Structures are given as structure tokens and as C-alpha cells.
Amino acid sequence: MSGLFKDARFFLLLAIAAAIGVSLAAGSFNRYYLGIAIDVGINIILAVSLNLINGHTGQFSLGHAGFMAVGGYVAAKMTLLYGAALFLPALFVGGVVAALVGLAVGVPSLRLRGDYLAIVTLGFGEIIRVVFQTSEFFGAATGLTGISKLTSFAWAWGLAAVTVYVVACLVNSTYGRGFIAVHDDEIAASAMGINPVRYKVTAFVIGAFFAGIAGGLYAHHKAVISPSGFDFIKSIEIVVMVIMGGMGRTAGVILAAIILTILPELLRGVAEYRMIIYSLLIIGLMLTRPQGLFTISRKK
Amino acid sequence: MSELLQQIINGLALGSIYALIALGYTMVYGVLRFINFAHSDVLMLGAFAAFYLAPVLAPTLGAESIPLAFAVIVLSAAICACIGMLIEFLAYRPLRSRPRLTVLITAIGVSLFLEFAGQHEKVFGAATKPFPALLPNADAGFGALHISSNDLVVLVLTAVLLGVLWFIVQKTKLGMAMRAVSFNEQAAALMGVNVNRIISFTFGLGSALAAVAGIFYAMRAPGIEPLMGVQPGLRAFIAAVLGGIGNLPGAALGGLLLGVLETVFGGIPSVSNYRDGIAFAILILILLFRPAGLLGKTQIEKV
């Protein structure tokens, strides 16, 4: 057990060091590719955090973009009001507020299964979007503009490494086995003394926290955020990454996030067919390999 | 007071359309236990089918006339019934034994495909197209209340269709088979019901209703485009849940109720900008406090 942790921590530090290294050398890299790479880092955080809710704990959430929105708006508003030096605290506060929203969404959704849960989370995601769209404090339809571009490669990938580390350690721990137990059979789990309520809500809260962080990074990368960027199409894009990676397989999900971020850029040549290809990909994947592209059989 | 009455009339016409779409959702959920995300796009296809058929049939049947309207509606419904059955056969049937979530995602994929393929220049194009008038539109109101003849047609035809549907489901053998399959698929199969055929039929029926709803929708707002089904589809789904998913009268009731609520709330100045959110708020409230819906029965999960 301890060997695993030693291994994990080493890689975490190595990943963070490498990320910082790339950032320092950022000047010599082409900004277009750097921008895409940062997008990838952010999407990894989103996919891994959703994976905790969808994949590991088996709760189908279609409103992840809502948590991302909360984190993004809160963090951006903070740096806009109080200055760019507050970047890290702003990200953190964004994550915490998103986690609180995750709590608010998770608790009522407890009794719902499968399809119903999906729809309720979609509904929550839309409500969050409508709230931001009407709130003048958050810029209403225009959104927030002029956000400082503080997200560097180091931040995006460093935090991605942290997210992966936290989620992986969580799930692999004895406590974490509870998530998988709830996923497999909730009633049996509760008969074994595991409180499914606690696990489900924890999954939502932690997943939402990291989605909020991703949102903050996103806002400080694009410099502009608006409500229409956090609609349910965005949620579905994240869901597709989790599905493609194989629900519950962190490594697969990371790879899927990378591929699905880079692919649209590569397909710029056939831009008008981009979404058509994307939707066919979803259908094809489900018909042929619903367990995901990268799943290896899980140890029982 | 007359304003409220006017709002209710407005809302009923809108609600009828939601009811027709909601019926499709609820029927499919009843037999397959899954939410067909692509249903809202069949609505769009119905409107487009009518768009292309109308000018072709108008010379023979007369522009803006009852025969034209009738022919266009029936033909579009038939086309969409076939499309619905085709989608079921290609995309959902192979996944019959898979977890529900897999099919749900496939449905999302089909929906996105229809929308984005439709937006492509060579298909429908993203621009809004003017929907041809199928019937002459006149003000059929009395006194201070206004109702367009189109809205009146929608209300009447919806009532007729609901009646026909009720008849099919309650009084025919096909309907009985549908109810059997939605109650217990395996038992129905053991009793000699051709489950595949019933499911196909359900999809066909639901899609036909969606097509009619799409045409009605386009009659009230004569601008059609490939993404037009998204909003009404979402609202109709909420209506189906409101009434109790799997429950046919519930879907109809939910649709009418949602249409009225949305219209009445939309007319209140400080609330009108939340109109989008109102439907979702209703959804969440229902699922929290009465997940079985207004007319549904709570299901006890057996271990």
C-alpha cells in the first residue's frame, strides 16, 4: 500500500516540475499550440472530476458544466475586483463555491436513479446558466470580460496532476472502495454498513470542487466567459470524454480528454463536418465499444 | 382578469404542442425505459418535411386550404414515423441488452447528428426558413380575447389526436400489447407478443405525433431551422416527467399545464427573463417532491 503512495507522490512532483519547466520556456513555444495544451490540461481536470461522479460512483451527471461555470465566474470576479495577485486564492474560492453548489445538487438528487438523475443534473446545469445569464453582477448575457490571462501551462497541468493524484488516491484507498461499492450495488453496500448517501454526496462535492478549479483556470485562459459557454452541450462534451475513456478508468479518461481536445483542432480543415463527425463518433462508440476505448478489465 | 384568460388561452395552444411531443417521450419510456433524446429532432424533421412537401402539393390541392393542410400533415407524419422506426432499428435495437446509460448516450449522439447534419449547407442549412402557410390565418376571437384560427386548429386537432391515441392504447389489441410490454417485457414475450414489432410501432407512433407537433409549432411561429426542436423538446420532456413518465394522460396533462404556466409566468415583467429557467425549476421541484409525477405511481425498488 505504501509503495503505491510513494510511487504516486513521486510522479506528482515530477509532473508538476515538468509543467513548471515548460511554462518557463513558454516563450520559445508556438502560442497556438501552447493554448491548445492548456485547454487539454483544463479538460483533463474536468474529465477526471466528472469521472469520480459518473464513472467511479455510477451517478450519471449531465450538469458538470454548471460547476465549471460557478468556479469560473467566482474566480474571475475575484481577480477582476481585487487584482491578479489573488489568482490562487481566487481559484480555490471558486472551487469551494462550486463544491457548495455540488452539495446543493447532490443532496436532493440522492433518491434518483439513472435517467432521472441525468435529467435533474441537466436541469440544475441549465438553472445555473440562467442565473448567470440574468445576474447583472456577473455580466448577464455579456458575461465577464477583460479577465487577466493568468493561466499558464504550469498552472493548468500542475493542477491537473494534483486532481489526478487526489482522485486516484481517494478511489484506491479503503475509504474509496466505498465509491465502487455504491456503484456496483447500492443496497448491498448499505447492507454492508457503507453509507451510500455519504459517498454519493462526497463524489458530487469533490467532483464539483475540481470542476470549479477547472472553470477558474478556463476563465483566466480565455479572458472572456459568458453563460452560453456553459450550456448542456459543454456538459455533454465532458461526458463523452468520460465515456470514451471508459467510465472509472482514470488513465483512459485522461487519454480521452487529450484526444477529444486536440481532435477538433486537427479537423479544422473539415470544419463544417466537425460536429457531425463528433456525433457519429459518439454513436459508433456506443454501438461498438461502450466500455470505452481504453478499458482494461477491472480487478474484482 | 381578461388578460389572465388570454394568457391561459395562449398557454393552452402552446401546451397542446408540448402534450403531443410529451406523449412520444412517455410512450417510448413506457416500453423501453429510456429517454429518447432524439425525439425533439424528429419534431424538426416533421416541420422540414412539411416545408418541402407544401409547395409540391399546393398546385394540385390549392394553397392555404384544408386538403393541403391535411395531406401535408399526414404525409409528414408518415415520413417521420418511418424515420423514427429506422433510428430505433439502427441505433437503439442493437443496444437492447446494454445498460440504460449506454442507450441514453447513443440517443444524445443521434440527436446531435440530426441537428448538425441539418445545419450543413447541403442539407437544410443553418438559416431560418419561412414556413409556408397551410391554412389561412384569421382572428377567431370574441370581444377582448384573441385567438388565431391556427391556434384553434391546434387545440382541436390535438384533442382529436389524444382521443385517437386513447382509443388505440385502450381499445385495440395493438394497444394492449403496448401496455403489456411496458408492464413486463418478458411476460409479454412469453404470451406471444412480438416485442420488437411493438417497440417499432411505438416509435413510429411517437414520431408521427412529434411530426404533427412540429408542424403545429411551425404554424404558430413560421420560421424553421435545424435546432428548432431543442427547446420544445426539453420542455415537453419536463412535461412528461411532470405528468408522470410512462403515463399517457399524465403526459397530456403535463404538457397543457406546462404551456399555461410558462405563458403566464412569461408575462410577468420581472420573471419573464427567467422563462428558460422556470421549466427547469418545475422539473426539479417535481423530481424532488413527487418524482412519480402528478399522475404516476411510485415504484418500489425490490432488492
Added chain:
Amino acid sequence: MKRALFLSLVLTLIILAGCKQGGGSANEILVGEFASLTGKEATFGQSSHEGTVLAVEELNAAGGVLGKKINLVTEDNQSKPGESANAVNKLIAKDGAVAILGEVASSRSLEAAPICQKDGVPQISPSSTNPKVTETGDYIFRVCFIDPFQGTVMANFAKKTLKAQKIAIFTDVKSDYSKGLAKFFKEAFTAAGGQIVAELDFNGGDKDFKGQLTTIKGAGPEGVFVPGYYTDAALICIQAKEIGLNVPLFGGDGWESEKLTEIGKQAVEGTYFSTHYSPDAGGPKGKAFVDAYKKRYNGKLPDAMAALGYDSAMILADAIKRANGTEGAKIRDALAATKDYDAVTGKITINAKRDAEKSAVILQVKGGKFAYVETIAP
């Protein structure tokens, strides 16, 4: 799984390391354009793109600019937030564009503006009307008027020409263009002594407005200002008539499109809107543009976005000529010095805030066509 993350990091490093600044070839001028060619606002992006392409084709047919042909590279942002940044990054950092044309929507222009400003690449927006766009920096320009001006124009029109005291405003709450225009209209109208009797909202793309329209009718306005886009405007006019709301409806430049009359038919007869140009007001240049556009695009009539897309490209070309070079700073200075440029959408002077100073025209729908009513100078 840490291994997977680490591996991907290494992969990314390898990809990045290999790529450096791209550039256009020596005997052409690479101009980048980003637009919403697909997605929710595809019609606007496609219109503006068609106008821009027409302009570039005409310029190249006449020998190009400074002897070089213009290479227009267009990137789609799918009407999605977040995509414009990638598109513009690619155009500047990978393709080496010397100038950027775009975008129609203010929010997407605002996404690209900081990038263009930082890189010293001039950006010209054809029709973003939010004041914040050009406030981003001195490399950002637009060839259209801004919302404060247009709002005032319509407010004065409502007061003086329509002689209305009480107006209701029906805003598209999803569109920052609509909200901005509504806000400035309200300020100007109340300042001129008028009264806003009702303010309601709708969501752009909605198809049912009767709930709100009934309430508006109940407030007894003498006119309704609908600062939205043509599809919604047409449907609103239709449904207004259906519930018996028979006062004049009017709007801003978002109304301008042949689709307004195509969809609205009888219901839009007699309505008014402000816009950038009219073939009748614009003189021979406007007419020539309409004819060329019809010829190039199978008889389609251009809308305001198309005309502005055309003008943005033409003004850029003019600035490059005057700058006698393609360095960012030189083009910027030339653009800033644009005075009385004879564009399709009127005489354009770029003011100190890098917005276009030009007249607005008011049109009325008569007999299915747009009839010229009056011109309002800034």
C-alpha cells in the same frame, strides 16, 4: 495512471517543441478571419463571411493590394465561447496573419481582442456594437456604430417621428447586443421626456412570445421597441398581430435581412428599424454591392452583416495601401486615420475611440420591401 499523465506531458512537450512561428509567403498578404460559420449563430457568421469573401475576390481581381494578392484564411468558431481564442491564436501564431477580421458578436470579438492587442495585430470587427470591444486597446477597430448611438437614434425617432409618449421594450435577454441597445434606448427616450410603460424579456430562439406580448398589450404602449434579430422580430410581429397588439413595432440593425419580410410577411408591414445603409441612401456604391452580391451568391440579397463584412475587408485593404506596408503598427495608424471613407454602408470616419462615425438610416417595411425614411447623422 500517473504514468499516463506523465507520458502525455512528455508527448505534449515533443509536439510543442517542434513548432514555431509560421508565416505567410512573401508575395501575398495573409489576412485572418474568424466567424461563426456553424452552430447557433451560423447565419450571421455566414453572412458576414460572404461579404468579406466578395470583397477579397474583388480586390484580387483588380490586382490585389500593393501588388500582392490577399490570402484570406477563415476559421470557424462554431458560435461557441472559447473557440475564438483558439482560432485567432492559430491565425496569428501559426499562419502569420497581418490583420484579423471579426467578429459579428461582441462577446466573441472580446475574446479575440486581448490576443490581437497583445500581438500588435490590428483587428477590425464588422458589426460588434458593444463599446467594450474597442476599449480593449489601440489595435482594435470596428466599422459599425455602437449601441449608445443607435439607441439614441431610435429613441429620437420614436419621439419625433412616431410621436409616441409611451413605449414598451421587449429585449432579447440572451443577447448582449439586444440588452445594450435596450439600455441606451431607454436612457435616451426617458431623457427626452418619454415613458417606458413595460419592459419584458424573451430568449433569442424562442418561438412563443404570446405570454409577454399579452402583458405588453395590457400596458397600453404606443409603440414597442424590439432590439433583437430578424427571426425573432418577424415572429414577434406575427404573434403581436395575433393577439391584437396593433401599435407600431420597431427595432435596430439586427432586423435587417430579407428574412424579416420572408418570414414576417403581412405582419411586418409598416414596421421600422435603424440600420447602416440602404441602397437608396447609399448611392451608387451600395447598389453596385447589392448587384455584385446577388451575382456571386445566386440571387441572394445581402443583409447588414454581409455589407459590414464587405466594408471591413475593404477598409483594411485601404489602410494597408495608405500604410504602404503590412506591419501592425503602420496598419493601425492608417486605420485610425480613416476619414470619410466611401463604404457600402455609408461614409465612415474612424474616431479617436476607434469606432466608426457614420449615419444611421431608418427604413420602413412597405410592400414587402424596405423603404427609406430618413438618415440620422451622428
